[in-house]
Amino acid sequence: MINKGYLLGDRYRIIDTLGEGGMANVYLAEDIILQRKVAVKILRLDLQKEPQTLARFQREALATSELSHPNIVMVLDVGADHGLPYMVMEYVDGPDLKDYIRTNSPLNLRLVIKIMDQILSAMSLAHKHNVIHRDLKPQNILMDKHGNIKIADFGIAVALNQNSVTQTNSAIGSVHYMSPEQTRGGLVTKQSDIYSLGIILYELITGHVPFNGDSAVSIALKHAQEPIPSIRKQDPEVPQALENVVLKATAKDPRDRYHSAKQMQDDLDTSLNPSRANEPLFNPTHGNNNDETIILPNFKPNSKQKEEIKEDQTNTENMTENSRPKKASFTQAMRKHKWWWLFIGFAAVLIAGLMIFVLTNNSRKDVRIPDVTNLSEKKARNELENVGLKVGRIKHKSSDSIDQGKVIKTTPPAGSQIKRGRFIDLYVSDGAGMVKVPDVTGDEYEIAVEKLEKMGFEVIRENQFSASVPPNHVIGQSIAADVEVKPTQTTITLTVSKGKNDRAKHHMIKLPDLKDYSLKDAQEYAHKHGLTLQVSSAYSSKVKKGMIISMSPAAGTEVPRGSTISISVSEGQKKERNLTAIKNFTVSYENNDEDDSDNNRGNHIQIYIADDNHSIDDIYRDLYIKRDMNFSIPFQLKDGPGALKVVRDGQTILSEKVKNG
Structure with missing residues (x-):
């Protein structure tokens, strides 16, 4: 047995015992790097020197790691701790x-x-x-x-x-x-x-x-x-x-x-x-x-x-012997009670006729629409036709919960009573939908929030003084306009004007036109003048890769020292997306500062990615958070695996490889 609190492989802290088996024990553990719960299977101490048992354990690790399927427990890691083999699997929080x-x-x-x-x-x-x-x-x-x-x-x-x-x-x-x-x-x-x-x-x-x-x-x-x-x-x-x-x-x-x-x-x-x-x-x-x-x-x-064993076999033989039909007795019964048999036959014909009448009558009545959710279009069509219904229009829409090509719902809905022969419309999933982020800079905060939340985005507000943007109007947004993301997995931070800061007049900075700057030059300028950059990226056929496409507030605007400037960096001309991986992760907020004033901007988050279009040395996203935030980042991985690094307040909290599929 492994004691609670033990750090296995310098990464997995044992929390509890999930089960004890004949060859291996299973523990609930925490992955201290990715901060998630996992299940760890560890070969029993008394069996680790048995070659046959060790081979079984290794076969399971090899077999399961080759089986990538949503209904098979995923193997996340395999290793040994002081010679003791272990296997790390996804933790399934539920019953068997x-x-x-x-x-x-x-x-x-x-x-x-x-x-x-x-x-x-x-x-x-x-x-x-x-x-x-x-x-x-x-x-x-x-x-x-x-x-x-x-x-x-x-x-x-x-x-x-x-x-x-x-x-x-x-x-x-x-x-x-x-x-x-x-x-x-x-x-x-x-x-x-x-x-x-x-x-x-x-x-x-x-x-x-x-x-x-x-x-x-x-x-x-x-x-x-x-x-x-x-x-x-x-x-x-x-x-x-x-x-x-x-x-x-x-x-x-x-x-x-x-x-x-x-x-x-x-x-x-x-x-x-x-x-x-x-x-x-x-x-x-x-x-x-x-x-x-x-x-x-x-x-x-x-x-x-x-x-x-002998008794079970004898009982089986006796059961077989006792189940043999008595042909002679049956024939004698027929001869003796022939009128009764004629009466039973007549009754059977009468009942059969009545059943045919009922079935024929029922065929004209209403039928219940079957539930065809998650079925393919072909299977859904068969289900509907089998109960006497017809398929009407096929409509397509995005869905984060239903796989592409599967039925989301029907109109009328499943369970409804409807006449036979009526048409049923099918809604078929196009998969998870990507949408373009709208431009809400300059809008009143309430109008911007309503626009974004209707599209499925989660919105966070950050206040900032501004000499050029009226109070309660949006100065900038954490994700630039026209960037394609999944709304249900994306949080957008809106920087909202608090109006002029009369006490900071002598600290006002007039912004240059950053469109002539590279990302590196813009970062150096921001650092020199005490400004913070929120960086997003977008494809552009006109602006060279790595150069600034747009900025908010606009060039020539006077802003106080400490302001946040949103910039969009060109990724160059959009390439064909042959291989795209979407990496979803959550960055948690840590309140390590007792400062509750407006100047406390929260945790400073910097995200670095490496794929076909980005270098791990360049900042991909730069922002501040005051609550846990979900991210959904696309990786172009035609030329091999990518990498992801997340830094919070100067400390790396996530670093891992990203593979397509």
Whole structure:
């Protein structure tokens, strides 16, 4: 065990223990450089000298680091502390799927599919990279506060207990979710993971696993010999098509299962469609593959467990014998009660006719608009057409929460009752929208704020004396006009005039025309005269790269010493954006000064970036903040990785590389 407060690798301070496993322990830690919480998996001290265990740990780090997917826990760092291997992962603040099911069962079937889609999407990528999880179960699937799924524990086992069995050099997994071939010591393939996925889907629908028992042996026998208990007998509201997805994924013979996680996902996504309402029960083509003996590698049952295996097999044989139909008795009953059978047949025809009449009548009634949010345009169209609706106009709009090409909403909205055959308009996402910052210099502060907030910007006010700008009017803005940014991730600081400062008349400075200056020359001038520069950048086909495009206040204006001058620096002619990375980060405000007067401008923030168009030696943004501020900075990275450095009051608080994608 690692003590709380220990600084791992000179960077990760241990806060608490998240879990203790058979081979590794997981801790909550703080990254003291990036100031964020992370999860750290550390190999147990007593196992660090075991080559096989160390190899498992290294395989997990290698496998997971190659899997970049929003539904797979991201590996942030791998290292060793005094010879003790550790792996740093993103911290998921939320329950595991087992706890979520236990708390919220029964789940809405559409929610079940939404959760399972994320799991299948992640496993589809893993299998594409030939990574087999081997231990898929709800305890290894995390869910954050927003309902996003994160699969963890690739390639290394968790705590061993009475309900876990080992497959030599292949897998360690929970027997409740283990495929029959795993319990026999057979070859573990992608279809073995698909079996586990089928059991997870079963549990999402029903709230419990299909098989339980007093020991791992009895549960393993049930997986290998008994059919999956019928979901529809427990809940007739579950469509046969959805149960069929479970049955196909959990077929005893791997050849009867889905060939890929993607194939299972595609089948699952249409399982609630009305067109599949009368789908027949799934039947495997390769039989149940019921072996009389299951061999569990490295597992030696004692005399009691041997007797348990024998008893389980005897019970299974008796169940099979008792379930055989009595043909002779059935024939005798038919002869004896033939009039009753004729009456039952007539009643069945009458009921069938009544059902046809009801269904035909219902076809003319209103239908409920399905929720097609986050579906592709094609899938949304299929969903609507399957309930008898038509797709009308396709409208596009920006969205920070819905991926490009996916449906944002419908008009009328989902859940509304509407006549069959009516048209439904779809709003499709164009992705996160970039907008041009408007020019609000000279505007009254209230008008400027209203204009910016309507566009989604967050606005901060800073007051400053000005001899040329009327009181309560904007002197300058922290981001120059026409710069393209994401409004929801950008804060704009407005410098607002307090009017003339009569006491500072002898300190007034008449501003030169900085358009003839380079950025470096402008910085030297500002430093010499006690001025502060707020620097932004913009493309220009007329002004040479590195030269000043515009300034605010204008040239010739008299300003008091200590004033802030906003300048826009040319990035040269705009190039084609082949590769752009958006770096989002937050700079926190530290109130280290007891001065609450208007002269206290807060923390001095300087941002430096390196990409295809900028040098790390030049200031990219220069501003003061009096509260935490979010930044969204685009990097042009066609020629390789970039870099970001943030300095607060002379101290570097962030320094890291930036990669595209």
